[in-house]
Amino acid sequence: MRTNSFTTNMKAKSNKELEAIFDEKEKYTEEAIQAVIWELENRNLIEKSDISVEETLIEKDVIDAPNSKEPVVNNESPFEGLVLPHLYSKTAILGFTIFFSTIFGAVLLMYNLKKMNKPKVRIQALIFGIVYTIFSAIALNYLPKTFLITFLFNIIGFTVLTEYFWNNNLGKDLTYQKKPIWQPLATSIFIVLGLILLLLLPQLLAA
Numbered sequence: 001m002r003t004n005s006f007t008t009n010m011k012a013k014s015n016k017e018l019e020a021i022f023d024e025k026e027k028y029t030e031e032a033i034q035a036v037i038w039e040l041e042n043r044n045l046i047e048k049s050d051i052s053v054e055e056t057l058i059e060k061d062v063i064d065a066p067n068s069k070e071p072v073v074n075n076e077s078p079f080e081g082l083v084l085p086h087l088y089s090k091t092a093i094l095g096f097t098i099f100f101s102t103i104f105g106a107v108l109l110m111y112n113l114k115k116m117n118k119p120k121v122r123i124q125a126l127i128f129g130i131v132y133t134i135f136s137a138i139a140l141n142y143l144p145k146t147f148l149i150t151f152l153f154n155i156i157g158f159t160v161l162t163e164y165f166w167n168n169n170l171g172k173d174l175t176y177q178k179k180p181i182w183q184p185l186a187t188s189i190f191i192v193l194g195l196i197l198l199l200l201l202p203q204l205l206a207a
Contacts, residue, residue, distance in 0.1 A: 006035035015045065029084060029175060086179040087112040090166065094158050095181075100188050102136065102157030103129040108184060109161050112170060121169045125161065132157050 010018065010032075018036050025033050040046045088108040097105030106129025113122040136153045143149050166172075 002038050004031050004035055006032045007038065010035045010039040013039075015043065018045075027084060027177065084175055084177045085115050087115060087174075087176040088181065088184075089176075089178050090162050092178075092181045093161060093166075096184070096188065097154050097158040097161070098151065100192065101133050102154060102161070103133040104184075104188050105129070105158055105161055108181075109165055111179075113165070116170055118169050121165060125165050128160065128165070129157075132160070 013021075018040055021028055021032065022036050022040070037046070088111060093105040093108045096108055106125050109125050110122050110129075113119075113125060136157070140150060140153065166174075
């Protein structure tokens with residue numbers, strides 16, 4: 001008998017609900033889609049030889065990874081427990097860490113940790129981001145002010161955020177949907193411009 005952790009859930013759904021999940025397969029976990037296919041086959045809505053879960057996922061615009069034994073919960077979905085979470089990617093965290101600072105990358109990671117219900121680790125990531133950013137700023141005052149040195153400091157910060165906080169608490173092979181970065185990007189640019197203005201303000205007032 002073909003079953004997985006979603007089988008019981010799918011048996012309770014109507015044909016229309018199953019078809020709705022299947023039509024938007026890119027939003028759901030591979031295990032959930034497999035359970036949908038099995039249930040559709042059991043109801044004779046599709047032939048067993050018609051389709052496989054691998055074929056349904058071939059065009060998914062998400063990060064593929066091994067299945068998790070526990071379904072991810074997303075309260076915004078009408079099919080609770082099936083939808084892949086919308087998280088900021090490691091690439092987004094890298095970009096914010098490199099072009100802004102480690103604290104900006106830490107804020108993105110904190111959003112992910114909140115989404116995945118990791119409150120304690122979220123606070124730890126915030127503390128690390130603040131402490132490391134302050135440490136970097138102080139250290140850079142005593143080192144040659146070059147882009148390479150700043151880049152190395154930020155890379156170290158990114159490595160800790162991903163290798164320690166992400167991989168150990170979210171999982172190296174976490175499956176998720178990429179969350180757009182436009183809102184945090186606009187906020188980050190606004191904050192940086194504000195800080196620059198504050199630094200230049202005494203000179204502007206003295207002029």
